[in-house]
Structures are given as C-alpha cells and as structure tokens.
Amino acid sequence: MFGRYDYSFHFTYDGIDVGIDQQDGLLVYRRDCGGQQYERILASETGGVVVNPVEPLNLPKEVTNFLQIEFDPIVIEPLSTTRVYLTFPVEIGIFLEARRDMEVLDIFGLNHQKYTLYGPPNGGVIARWHRSRVSAAMPEVEPLREGVLELRLRNMHREWVEVSRAVFESYDMKIYYNDFVGMTAEMRILNKNLAETDFIDAPLTPGMKKSVELYTAREIPVIKKGYLMAWGLA
Secondary structure, eight states, rough: OEEOOTOOOEETTTTTTEEEEEEETTTEEEETTTTTTEEEEEOOSOEEEEEEEEOHHHHHOHHHHHHEEEEEEEEEEETTTEEEEEEEEEEEEEEEOOOOOOOOEEOOOOOOOOOESSTTTTTTTEEEEOOOOOOOOOOOOOTTTEEEEEEEEEESSSEEEEEEEEEEEEEGGOOOEESSSEEEEOOOETTEEEEEEEEEEEEESSOOOOOOOOOHHHHHHOOOOOOEEEEOOO
8 A cells, every 4th residue: 555656546455445536627535444534625737645654643633742552571681682573553644745845635544542641640641552462573463553663672770670661752753664564663771660762763674665754744843862761661
C-alpha cells in the first residue's frame, strides 16, 4: 500500500477501502476504514498522492505526543547492552504532493486506540498505550496494524535493572517501510527508576524507505530530542 501514486490511486484490503475517483468531472478522495468514512473533493491536475506510515499518535484525534509500550519484564545485568524487538501500532497517512509542497489529507488506522497516564496525576503525561510481545529476532507482524521496533537497552547503572515499559516522544520518531513498518530506538538506563529514550535515524533492513514526518509536512519546527523517563521503568 505504501508509496507514491497518481490520481488513479485505489487500495482495498482487510477493512480498508481508499482511493480517488472521478465524479462529475471532479476528483473525489474517499476512505472507508472499519466503517469510519471520510471524503474530500480535490482541486488538482498535476499532483500526486503519497501513502506512508506516520507517527501513531493522531487517532481518534491528537491527544498526546507520547507513546508508551508495555511488555513482559526484562532484567538487565549491570553495565551491559542488549537488543530486543517490540511492536508498535501503525497509522496510515495520505499526503497530497504538488509543486514541491506536501499537505496531509487523511490519517487512519485499523487499531483501537488506548491511552494511559505515565507518572503521577499532578505531573505525569498522557500517553498512547500499546502492549507488545518481546522477541529476540524480528517478529512477523500484520503490516497495516503493527510495526517492528528494534530497541537497544543500555544499562549504564552498576546494578541489575528491571524494565517493562518504554515511553517515547513522537517528535523523534523515524519511521521506515517496505513490506513492513519499522523503527529503531535506544533506551539509556541511568538507574533503577530513570532512563532516556531516543530514536535512531536508520532503517531496520536495507532498502527500506523513510516515511514523511508529519511535523515536516506541517512545517512545524522541532528542537527537542529524546525523552527522559523520570517516573519509573517497570
């Protein structure tokens, strides 16, 4: 599904029906995803459509910039680095592109969104919540529902540390795709209750293409990099 298309674009798969049709001499974009419908008339002659995965924090509306992934506890030995694979929810962005300008037309997804509070009620952050399995190798996923996250866990503490969640900020996400969606991230564990998370701008496998970032398409300046998990790792 992901890639660049002209205005003959149409895609149907597993509850998704999306495309552009001619109607009374006009271009009409229509999308039906799990019964949720969206339609727009397009006034364009020379543009095209870009379809790619986007930061999974836009549905049903923009509630938060944070994603929390929970998983079975991992106990990490002191001063060591390990690598695991997790999953994350996929959201699909439709962009219009013409004359070197790009506009977000639509965002949709097949997952049901859940949210949680990371931290105390008087100082924590709302985060989209996703439960993931833990794998030693890249797991098989349903590519329009889940992506694969390679997480490098660096225990910089001189004691054993237990980790069962990772919280990320969307400004740093670097999403790549081909026949599946992938990201690479790192968690630097400072002590038993404190860690820094950040994304690495690199594809999981050779040949993957980089997604258009929503903040770039919307021309939103971004300075912040990384997130400090100050309210616990488990």
